[in-house]
Amino acid sequence: MEALSSLHKEAIREFLYKMADDQLILGHRNSEWTGLGPLLEEDIAFSSMAQDKLGHALALYTILHEHLGEKDPDTIAFTRNERELRCCHLVEYPIGGYDFSLTRHFLFDTAEHLRFEMLAGSAFEPLAQVARKIKGEIKYHVLHAQTWMKQLGSATEESKARMQSALNETMPLALGIFEASPFEAELAEHNIFAGEHELRNRWLEVIAPTVADAGLVLPDIDALTPAYGGRQGYHTEYLQPLLTEMTEVFRIDPTVEW
Amino acid sequence: MPIISLDPRVTRLEIPEEQGLEPIQPNEYFETYEVFHQAKSGDKHIHVGSVHAPSAEMAFLFAKEQYGRRSKSYNIWIVRSSDITSIMSEDADIFATAPEKTYREAGGYKVREKINAFRKQHGSTQQSS
Secondary structure, three states: OOOOOHHHHHHHHHHHHHHHHHHHHHHHHHHOOOOOOOOHHHHHHHHHHHHHHHHHHHHHHHHHHHHHOOOOHHHHHHHOOHHHOOOOHHHOOOOOOHHHHHHHHHHHHHHHHHHHHHHOOOOOHHHHHHHHHHHHHHHHHHHHHHHHHHHHHHOOHHHHHHHHHHHHHHHHHHHHHHOOOOOHHHHHHOOOOOOHHHHHHHHHHHHHHHHHHOOOOOOOHHHOOOOOOHHHOOOOOOHHHHHHHHOHHHHHOOOOOO | OOEEEOOHHHHOOOOOHHHOOOOOOOOOOOEEEEEEEEOOOOOOOEEEEEEEEOOHHHHHHHHHHHHHOOOOOOEEEEEEHHHOEEEOHHHHHHHOOHHHOHHHOHHHOOOHHHHHHHHHHOOOOOOOO
């Protein structure tokens, strides 16, 4: 691969950090369901997918370490402060009820699936390789999410109402996934990534029929205010407590060999 | 001896099927589904256990993680337990004498000596071991 120019490098660095941070934080959030899931089998499935997310974060932090001169993955994951993280607000929210967590999982993982599908052809080869490797895993995540949406969207009056309410609550947060970076043009020009706007359009095309299939109503997108700020380091009140808890053991002795 | 459904209401609660089992109402009770795991293309699907779920699709989601996440997997079949026909375990004695009937298997015949004698008699130089 050609040597990366400094602007080029900065663009990729920013891009990798936001994707990896989303995975790390949502992986941690979803793992909070371990032992509390609504059914034993679902508890195992949801925990397993949360673990997958940490694996995705690790793969992306490893690229940052090996190709962009960033510190090792553990240091990146556990020692940055809140303002240095680039995750979107959607992944920061507490797990809430299972309706909220499932809907978030559906909206986020559908976007993730499409994002990595786009990245499988990226000109930045290390990223393209990761995207191709994890695409099967994410395919199951989307199947899981869609099947649950359909199940609860059509089961009982209560389940339908709760899923609709969760969808209304999560949509503005989910739109925050697609907050534009200062490097959109740079990434597109170098065929690294076609852009958040393009991804958002593809995402809407996929979620609209699934939501309709589930018997739910997609809120009017144009009337919503997307929850932006996460990509610039401005976060919700929920992120810092999560970081404090997540890094608690690491901070006891950051040099220890695991 | 009865031929019975693998429906847990029959096998575990011992409700006679002739009483006419009510269809299970979706969203009221989960059904049980049997899981058959295939390790690689062309392999047999092997019964590995069961899951409770409100639909076959949901059963697949659960079975994939229960039975497919730790070993090599290629496919999984999901079958509603009540769609499987079986016998009661107390009737397993219908198979009791099967291992004794070796004359039903090719290996049950000792013919090698006869073949060798035949070849010798007819001048064949090929000895079979």
